[in-house]
Amino acid sequence: MGKAKTAVYVCIFILVWAQLVLPLIPGYAQSVKLQDLSLYNPMWNGCFLLRMELSRNGYDIRPLISSLSVLSRAEGATVMILSPTSIINPIELMELVDFVREGGGLLIADDFGAGNLFTTILFMSMGLPPPMFYNSPLYGSLTGGITMWTPTPVVNVFNASHPIFKDVNQVILNFPTALWNVPPENQVAALAPGILDINKNMQLEPLNPDMPLPVATVVAAYDLKRINIGGHEVSYGDGRIVVISDPSIFNNEMILKGDNLRFTINVIDWLSRRDEGGGSNLVIFDEAHLTATYSYDKLFGSILSYIDWASANWLLAPIYPVLIVFSVWKWLPKSKPKEMGPTAVYLKRGKTFLAERLRWYKENRQYGYALKLLYRRMKRHIVKRFKLREFSVDVVVDVLAEAVPTMRRKQLRRFLEEWEAIDKGEKPVYMGSETFLNHFFVMKRIMEAVIVGKRS
Known part of the structure; x- marks a missing residue:
């Protein structure tokens, strides 16, 4: 679940429940x-x-x-x-x-x-x-x-x-x-x-x-x-x-x-x-x-007016419950599906464990975890390519600044620090498909420049 969806949940939760809870507070409801x-x-x-x-x-x-x-x-x-x-x-x-x-x-x-x-x-x-x-x-x-x-x-x-x-x-x-x-x-x-x-x-x-x-x-x-x-x-x-x-x-x-x-x-x-x-x-x-x-009932009434209109409209009323159920099912956060083990994957001829896991993450919309795999793979290649003892953001920024001249040092540092925080579990890994594509193409440019030897 991305940040935008989380923000939507928080706003809806506050707008709906506040109108029901606040009137119960002594002195608030007048x-x-x-x-x-x-x-x-x-x-x-x-x-x-x-x-x-x-x-x-x-x-x-x-x-x-x-x-x-x-x-x-x-x-x-x-x-x-x-x-x-x-x-x-x-x-x-x-x-x-x-x-x-x-x-x-x-x-x-x-x-x-x-x-x-x-x-x-x-x-x-x-x-x-x-x-x-x-x-x-x-x-x-x-x-x-x-x-x-x-x-x-x-x-x-x-x-x-x-x-x-x-x-x-x-x-x-x-x-x-x-x-x-x-x-x-x-x-x-x-x-x-x-x-x-x-x-x-x-x-x-x-x-x-x-x-x-x-x-x-x-x-x-x-x-x-x-x-x-x-x-x-x-x-x-x-x-x-x-x-x-x-x-x-x-x-x-x-x-x-x-x-x-x-x-x-x-x-x-x-x-x-x-x-x-x-x-x-x-x-x-x-x-x-x-x-x-402004009043709590005025705000609550504004929200309720759209619900009343949709439920009272002869055209929308029959399908309104279906739309609500579908919206809830679509938007509510789902538990992460159980991942496939490597044994079942290796039985499929011509497929690597990494490729199969990436496909699985994509099908289940676990975009953040897919990028996490790609980032760890990119780190290994960078350490091997430049013969580094360990992955350090400061050192990697210096070497990548020459390998990827179209990316500024500040941009590289911000990107690597963000993914280091995600890799260490300090930041949430959830993201949408659009964010996934943006981060994927940045990693792709780095990999092409560093591993393949191309210059972006």
């Missing part, structure tokens, strides 16, 4: 996270209260720290993706498309993150126009006019007949953005009027460069069974999607303001079809695509 919008963050910017309230309403809240590919195993669940900022794998999003089409619920809430990537791939894959986030702060009017604006506006236009606004009178936002490219029938909440702070300098300058909006959509709802196309309802699947332009309404600071909590429960009820008396109580909260900060 149930408190300071990541924005994390379920385990009790600070103002976390979603700890959201988790508690959803659990109190009978929902089973589970964090997702790996790949969206596992959604294929959570039929009918509801997925919450808040302010995604990490790079998303398009293959994962295709799994999300299938999940929603087959009846899953999806909530995407974003303002200045990577939400547009999610909505673009998701909706275009289903043949629908994607709702887009402006990614600029949206201010709402305090009085209904255009003179007084606030970054924490109250939603003043909403579809009261929609189930997500049942018993909801006041939804308070906190530095939201606006949605565009949303069909009128899917616009369920808005600010009227609103103004976008395009240059994000927190100084509103209507028309130049900031953008006034007579109606700024902040919530869009899609029931894939009832998509309006040219005045006719067309089915694009069985799932439901809600897109909100302000993820902060779910954090600990905002969730209890106004009717935000009631609105949140209504959204989850509608996505899970609990409002119809059915559906699943499983809510999957995507922690994997939040702001990328």
Whole structure:
């Protein structure tokens, strides 16, 4: 086993086992996270209260720290993706498309993150126009006019007949953005009027460069069974999607303001079809695509995401166990095969013991041992050729410097010292085929120059 393979083993061992062992150390594993919008963050910017309230309403809240590919195993669940900022794998999003089409619920809430990537791939894959986030702060009017604006506006236009606004009178936002490219029938909440702070300098300058909006959509709802196309309802699947332009309404600071909590429960009820008396109580909260900060679960989730994707993929899943077994068999170090004795070798006419052992080492990929034989043979020839009493690196370097002029003294010394250490057992003899060839050709040059009399 070569150095590269050993390094791979060490890295894999540390990455996998550290994530399992470190959480067992007292004081290392913490149930408190300071990541924005994390379920385990009790600070103002976390979603700890959201988790508690959803659990109190009978929902089973589970964090997702790996790949969206596992959604294929959570039929009918509801997925919450808040302010995604990490790079998303398009293959994962295709799994999300299938999940929603087959009846899953999806909530995407974003303002200045990577939400547009999610909505673009998701909706275009289903043949629908994607709702887009402006990614600029949206201010709402305090009085209904255009003179007084606030970054924490109250939603003043909403579809009261929609189930997500049942018993909801006041939804308070906190530095939201606006949605565009949303069909009128899917616009369920808005600010009227609103103004976008395009240059994000927190100084509103209507028309130049900031953008006034007579109606700024902040919530869009899609029931894939009832998509309006040219005045006719067309089915694009069985799932439901809600897109909100302000993820902060779910954090600990905002969730209890106004009717935000009631609105949140209504959204989850509608996505899970609990409002119809059915559906699943499983809510999957995507922690994997939040702001990328280091944690042991983040690192472990990154590794696990590839395993989840491969095992959940319909094409790879049947052969994945076979690939794992083959990889383990191929990479795990094997015990050295029992060597053949000289008796059996000499019975083969025309073959020397050295040649047969070299062939045996090659067949069993024991390249280091093969070179060790060749090195000892080279040492014997050098001692005999130059009539030396014993093999000494210093003496041999001097005599070889003239016999092999293309090799520098420093290069010769380094090569001989390395092989002397290997020959004495001070360094490991394992090496790959490429290293074997490099060392073999160096020995070949020395042997040709010294024994045959050729000059390299």
